[in-house]
Amino acid sequence: MPRPVTRLMMSLTAMLGSIAVAVSGAAESAKTVSEAFVTNQTGDSLSVVSLSDMKSVAEIAIGGKPAGIAMSPDGKLAYVTSPESKEVVVVDARARKVANRFKVGEAPLGIAAHPTNGRLYVADWFTHSISVVDPGAGKVIAQIPVGESPSGLAVTPDGRLLLSADRDSDQVSIIDTATNARLGTVAVGKRPFGVTIDAGGTRAYTANVASDDMSVIDIAAGKSVGTVAVGHRPYAVALSSGRAFVTNQYAGTVSVVELDGLRVVQTIEVGDHPEGIAIDPSAANIYVACWFDNVLMRIDTAKLAITGEAAVGDGPRAFGLFLR
């Protein structure tokens, strides 16, 4: 059973109080991206999409029904989870080749890369734990027990904290990356799947599949500070300046949420079963993988309209941060 969060969080708040203010999104926006790496689950492959012209430029065979994805901080490697073969597959992004693959746990799905320490975190929905992975050595170096069926993972921009959406416990676990100790848990909506942290590292957002809403977490306080109803069966969240974009699988839409006041300002019709969603660092475009229609769609964040789409492989999920 998770321990009560309050006492733990008081020390966490003290620790983070000054740091959270010091971190800004400036470093993020300095980066540019040019490609999307889209995991095609039923297609057993990884599609590489050139973002400038929305064309698929490569399809790399992966195997094991790939779903989750993360990029190395330098953008040179893509890390893919293959739940059926119980592997993490390392892809050389520029060479478009599988560089390494190794076993991780029983059912690896959500994956996140640490911004500085070189480690990967892989959520295992079957063993209810997170594997800490050294991708260079190709092995698991630690296991962190969390709640039931951890799904989405996210690391704060300063690298201090790892958040896990513990889907079947309706909570988010907050983990200290220095010690791999779980600092506490935060109750959210029903069946949180994707979790996304803002550029300042202050708030996190979960897409709650079974309650059709998005929860807002104050990370330092270790508590949920708001909920907003979105579309049917939300999957994941991307954040731009002051807004959240949420993919709704069954509705075939993306909800645009104004974070100040937490209200849905627009609902954009996209393809069937939109899932993985990511924003480019300039915040000009959002990219959405539509699982049923086998496309990656581009949404202009100013116009709130679809401005392009690229055909990808079968069953694109792109669960994680998939732009480089």
Next chain:
Amino acid sequence: MVRAVALGLAVLAVFPTLASAHGPTRQKATETVEINAPADKVWAVIGNFQDMSWHPAVAKLEGNGGNDANATRTLTLTSGGTIEEKLIQNDPAKKLYKYEITKVDPKVLPVNNYSSTLSVKGEGDKSTVEWKGAFYRGFMNNDPPPELSDEAAVKAVKGVYRGGLDALKQKVEAGG
């Protein structure tokens, strides 16, 4: 750890539809039929969520909420099993409706987390009906028995679609 896994399985067994399933891989199925009739005429037959009399495998339908979002229906099949379904969205302008299964015994239809769209597009005197679905197999963990495998799920769903669409074509082209 072993105990935690066992508990997890027990929960899955009791609430199979609550698990949003990420062990197995989600499957798709799509079937279409061309009908020699305008889309309006076809939609008049299939567009009511509370009427599945066009499908030969459905013996009885009991429902609530008409064609509004969250309306429900319980289908009793000619084989004797039942399927409980909920309307996600009905869009007569686009001639489509989306629905999901809220309760079904895997022996009746070996799927979990099933959602579907039934639609018709027309061009003059011809139309195309598309029935598509997304679902996980009947067995939510690794190493399923053959009757609850991915292949079994896809085969069963395609069978439902094919049987319905072929009968629909016959019915509409025969005048209704």
